[in-house]
Each structure stands twice: as C-alpha cells, then as structure tokens.
Amino acid sequence: MYIVIMGGGRVGLSLASFLIADGHDVTLIESDDSLCGNAASELDGLVICGNGTDTKTLEEANVKDADVFVAATGHDESNLLACILVKGCNIPKIIARVSNPDHEEAFIKVGIDAVISPELTAASYLEKLITRPKIADLVIIGKGDAELLDVSVKNTEIIGEKIGDISPTDDYIICAIHENGEIKIPKPDMVLKEGNKVSVLVKTKAVRKVVKMFIK
Numbered sequence: 001m002y003i004v005i006m007g008g009g010r011v012g013l014s015l016a017s018f019l020i021a022d023g024h025d026v027t028l029i030e031s032d033d034s035l036c037g038n039a040a041s042e043l044d045g046l047v048i049c050g051n052g053t054d055t056k057t058l059e060e061a062n063v064k065d066a067d068v069f070v071a072a073t074g075h076d077e078s079n080l081l082a083c084i085l086v087k088g089c090n091i092p093k094i095i096a097r098v099s100n101p102d103h104e105e106a107f108i109k110v111g112i113d114a115v116i117s118p119e120l121t122a123a124s125y126l127e128k129l130i131t132r133p134k135i136a137d138l139v140i141i142g143k144g145d146a147e148l149l150d151v152s153v154k155n156t157e158i159i160g161e162k163i164g165d166i167s168p169t170d171d172y173i174i175c176a177i178h179e180n181g182e183i184k185i186p187k188p189d190m191v192l193k194e195g196n197k198v199s200v201l202v203k204t205k206a207v208r209k210v211v212k213m214f215i216k
Contacts (some may be wrong), residue, residue, distance in 0.1 A: 004029065004066045006052030006082050007073035008039040011097060011118055015072060020045050027061045052082045064089045071096045076103045083112050146203050150178070153196040155216035164188025171206035175199050 001024050005012050008030030016026050016039070026045040029052040030036040036049040050057035052071065063069060069086045071079035071094075079096045080103070086094060087110065095114045096107050107115045153159060158166060163186045167174040176199035177184045177192075184190070192198070202210045 001025070001067040002062075002065055003027075003068045003070065004058075004061050004063050005070045005072055006030075006079070007071065007097070008032070008035040008047070009072070009074060011074075012070070012072035013039055013042065015070065016043055016045060027066075029057060029061055053078055053085065055085060058082075058085060058089075063091070066091050068093045068095065070094075073097070074099055076100055080107060080110070083107065084110055087111065146201060147207060148175075149200045149202060149207070149211065150197055151200060151211055151214045153192050153194060153198060153214055155212075155214055156194075157216065158192055158213065159194045161192050162188060163190045163192065166192075172200050172202035172210045175201050 003019055003024055004027045005016050006029045008016075008028050012028060012030070013035075016028050019026050020043060026043070028039050028043060028045060028047045029050055030039055030047065031049070031051045033049060036047060040047040046061075048057060048061055050060065052058065052073070063086055066086075066089075069083070069089075069091045071082045073079055074097075076098050079098065083094050083096050093113050095116060096112045098104050098107055098115050098117050101117060104115050104117070163174055163177075167186070174186050177186050177190065178197040178199070179193070186198075198214065200210060200214075
C-alpha cells in the first residue's frame with residue numbers, strides 16, 4: 001500500500017517506521033525543519049518538508065495515489081483541515097489523530113473514516129494494567145468494546161471442566177490454551193487443568209466477571 005502521513009512527531013514517525021518495516025511505501029510530510037531532518041535520517045522513505053494543509057505539498061506527495069492518508073500531527077485544527085482537503089481525492093481510507101476528545105465529533109461530521117486518540121488509548125491501557133494486575137497480558141480490540149486476555153486458570157470450580165461446557169457464551173470465548181510451551185486451539189472436549197493459561201476474547205463490560213471466574 002501507499003500511505004501518506006502528515007506529521008513527523010512521535011506518533012507519525014513511529015507509524016511510518018512500522019509501515020516501512022512491513023514493506024509499505026510511505027511518504028511523510030512535516031513542516032518543522034528539525035523534525036523533517038530527523039525523519040529523513042531515520043526513514044527509508046520519502047520525507048517532504050512542507051505543510052500538509054497546503055495543496056501543493058499534498059500534490060508533491062502524490063496524495064491522489066494514496067491508499068491511506070493519516071493526519072498525525074498534535075494539532076487538531078491542522079489535522080481536520082488536511083483531511084478535508086484530501087477528502088476530494090477519493091482516497092480509500094482517511095485516518096485522523098485527535099488530541100482533544102471534544103473535537104472528535106467535528107472529524108466524524110466531515111466523514112473521516114477513523115478518528116484515533118493515542119493519548120486516550122495509552123491512558124486507558126495503563127488504567128487496565130493497574131486495575132487488573134492478575135491478568136498476564138491484554139490487547140484492547142476495536143474501539144475498546146472487547147479485550148483479548150491471557151489469564152491463568154486457578155479457580156477450583158472450573159478446573160476439570162470441559163471447554164465446551166463453559167465456552168462460548170454471549171460475553172466471552174476461550175480462543176487458545178497455553179500448555180507446556182504450546183498453543184492449542186480449544187476443542188469442546190478439552191479439560192481445563194490447574195495452571196493452564198488461556199486466551200479469552202471478552203466484552204469489556206464483562207471483564208471483571210470473567211477474570212474472577214478463572215482466578216477467583
């Protein structure tokens with residue numbers, strides 16, 4: 001894919017690095033000379049020193065050929081204007097970073113495909129690590145509606161139970177069992193053993209109840 005990213009700060013530069021490492025073609029637009037020079041030295045991709053809210057700069061980046069446009073600066077107004085400008089280029093996907101949650105509705109109204117707040121996402125992730133210390137690992141899925149948890153089986157009430165007798169439900173599904181260094185896809189007749197670690201896809205609203213069920 002060809003991706004154009006506006007913003008060479010922490011978020012934009014990291015995103016560009018990940019995408020290039022994955023084999024994608026990336027152009028980064030940055031207006032600050034210092035950040036631009038830093039990006040040019042770090043990235044194996046085209047870096048344009050210019051303003052992403054300027055149509056000539058966007059043309060230089062061949063934004064009309066982009067599969068994805070990402071406005072990733074720390075300035076909501078600039079991100080919104082850039083998204084509006086590229087909206088007429090028929091880019092399949094437009095993504096915007098928003099720093100102030102109060103501005104999210106404005107982005108949605110103009111038809112931005114996805115509005116992301118790294119600051120809020122990071123804060124939410126940290127909150128979950130603090131309030132759920134008995135979870136080995138977690139991944140937040142979608143817009144926070146579900147989570148993929150790794151949790152050890154310690155509750156004697158479910159040790160010895162068959163997977164098919166307790167999963168799936170409307171709130172969760174056991175999607176993997178970790179045993180002896182192997183990852184096993186659970187089958188209905190598999191039995192939970194003490195110390196097993198299981199990966200559970202669970203709705204966020206039911207996390208506490210489900211975790212308690214496994215570790216009690």
